[in-house]
Amino acid sequence: MKERINQKSSFKNILKRIAKMFFAQEFMHKEQLIAWIIADIVKIAGLCFVWAASARMSGSIDQGYVITYYILMILIGKLVQDITPESGVRQILNGKFSNSLLKPASYLIEYLGSNLGSNLFRLIVSIPAFGLGMYAAIKLGFWVVDFNPYLILLALLAIVLGFVINFLLGNIFALLSFYNKNMEGMRIFYYNIASLFAGEYIPFVVLPIVALFTVQILPWRYTLSFPIEILLGRMTNYDIGIGFLIGFLWLIVLYILYSIFFKISIKKYAAEGI
């Protein structure tokens, strides 16, 4: 009994140590990570140009809204990112997942720690680009966020919610590799679906009502667009409340789905490693 209590209290320490280890690991390959983040910024800047030109020409959406949306994405995208569809799948396929099963803590703690360490480093590296983008937007009169503490607090809550949803989605996806040994195409397809429904390619403000309703009831909106929408300050308290409600419902549903799927899938695991 005593041992069990000690195990529980050590989970926090395990999480902290893994996060620290991944931070150090990411720092070791900092050149690669910086290039990845610049690449990410290039992609976001491209989308920003496309939608800003569309807003300028059609006048149906506010140019400032779209530009601020994508600048905020540079930072929030790093906070909600989940690397499990890559690292988790790889571990199952190469058989290293067996090591995680032998450890006293759940492998989810390990994955969570690796995500936290990795995201923290990515966040730090992205801050200069975000600052530069924000400064340019303010100078050009395109910045629409007024740093309301209440909205910032809600957005932080939405970020935590978004990260956990993304983490669960990533882990459910990773379980598919117990059944399918060639996950490359599925992984890219999953990222395509997640990016579209999270609001990366298309800001939801431009969607027609039916499409908007569809993305609002799917879980991916809460992994990226929702915290940004809150910070942009155009949502009513009712919409924010409904958003949190749907997000929390998805959290519960995904956790139950993950637990059931894991119990069924783990029986298929042969630890063969390919």
Next chain:
Amino acid sequence: MQQKGYKTTIWRYAKIWFLNLRASFTRSNIYKGEIFIRFLRTLFILGTQILLLTLVFGNQQVYVGWTKAEAYLVLGIWNLLNYSGWAFFGINLSRLEQNILSGEFDFVLLKPLSSAWFASFYDFSVNNLISALAGFVLIGYYFFVERGILTWERILLGCAGIIVGLIFWYAFYLILASFGLANPRNGFLALAKEILGLTRYPVNVYGHTLQFVFYTLIPIAFVSTVPASLITGKIGGIYLIVGAGLAILFVRLSYWVWNRNVKKYVSAGG
């Protein structure tokens, strides 16, 4: 004793490439499910791109000087070049870093072939070629809509422009991939991917300063905007001549950069 000399003619390269192609097709038969997933993904990509362009245009007939059919053409050319580029050389160059770290790249240097060529074309990804279908669909749509005004001259100019675009794509990828030989895990290839990703839209989107950069310093305008402009008749054949000259220059530059980086390769992997 001197090693028996190999005649590395273009036919020898073609023969090796076709042998590798055959092996790639055989390998692709192992995972048939993957082909199905790629087809589904292609449909999804197509749907996403059509939705994106529909929303970008809104009620407007013209966006940054391009009609909707012309914008589909740009996107179609980009799809074609991106996914066929991945099928022919992108897949190999993306594995280069892994080969360097595992020490397998040493064997590439031992072969009596150009190391840049072999590192770029030793495998062929059938799965990526499936996604190139999205490009044919969008280009086909433009040809269908504009069938009344299209001329053979413009089509031929456009096809030549697409080949020039593919050469640019290859040279750009090779330059940035080659830095992995001197300094692995640099992430340059991801950067190349996203910079080339900017060409899925006409360069007119990016404002005058960036447009100038994209026609001169980083000539990615020749990847999709110039071929599309040749087909639509927005520009004349002179752009094709300039583009072809720049593409040859870029390929020469990429092989020079590759050779410089090979000299810095220390074979420490394994």
